[in-house]
Amino acid sequence: MLLSVHPRFATAILAGSKTVEVRRQRVAAPPGTPVLLYATAPTMALVGMARIASVHVASPKEVWSAHRTQTGITRREYDSYMSGAAQASGLTLADPVSFDEPVTLRALRAKGAFHPPQSYRYMKGDDLRQVAEAGPVVVTALRGALGDLVPA
Numbered sequence: 391m392l393l394s395v396h397p398r399f400a401t402a403i404l405a406g407s408k409t410v411e412v413r414r415q416r417v418a419a420p421p422g423t424p425v426l427l428y429a430t431a432p433t434m435a436l437v438g439m440a441r442i443a444s445v446h447v448a449s450p451k452e453v454w455s456a457h458r459t460q461t462g463i464t465r466r467e468y469d470s471y472m473s474g475a476a477q478a479s480g481l482t483l484a485d486p487v488s489f490d491e492p493v494t495l496r497a498l499r500a501k502g503a504f505h506p507p508q509s510y511r512y513m514k515g516d517d518l519r520q521v522a523e524a525g526p527v528v529v530t531a532l533r534g535a536l537g538d539l540v541p542a
Contacts, residue, residue, distance in 0.1 A: 391425045391442070392517070393481075393510045399462060400429040404438045404488045408462030410480045413509060414472060416447050417479040425483065426513070426521065428506045435492035436525060443484040453478040493525030500524065 395403065395411065402408035404427070423442040429435055446453055450472040454465070457480045461468065472478055498504040501524040513521075 391419055391423055391510055392428055392507055392513050393425050394428045394430055394506050394508065397429040397433045397437075400427050400433070400437050402462045403427060403440060403483055404486045406486060408460065409484070410457040410460040410482050412453060412457070412461055412463075412468065412471070413479045413481065414475040414477075415479065415509070416477060417445050417481055417510070419445060419481075419512075421445075425481075429492070430506070433492070434495040434506075436489065436498070436521065437492045438486060438488040440483040440486040443482040446480040446482070447477060448480075450475050450478040453480045456480065457482075489525070491525070493521065497524040 393411065399408060399411070403411065419442050421442055421444055425440050425442060426436055427438045427440065429437045446456060448456075450468075454461075454468055454472075458465070458468075460482070461480075463471075495504070495506065498521065501520045504520065504524075
């Protein structure tokens, strides 16, 4: 999965101080799913990865009640983000790994069409190969998570 997050949240996830990422829509990813973290502007780069430990889909109120201390945001920020949402997903992230060298949007696009998602998207084999080719620093981490899907 490729997850777009603001740079401050990417930093907090990779530091381990933010362990739950919230989304307005249902996320259907099983535990163990690798997550590439794309830090949005001004960073505009893949900065690390983590694994989904669990996904909690419920009402925004229930997700906040269960995970508020792990989200790295204030109640006001949460309420503003969730305004009008019927459901929310709380993605518990584990095993964060920072890339020594971020893989820039420019490097990703040099290897083919690459469009960071507004929120998140599931990645296919070709997407993973493109990321691995654009950022050699990512290859080892991806290979550990995905095995033969990542080229040598």
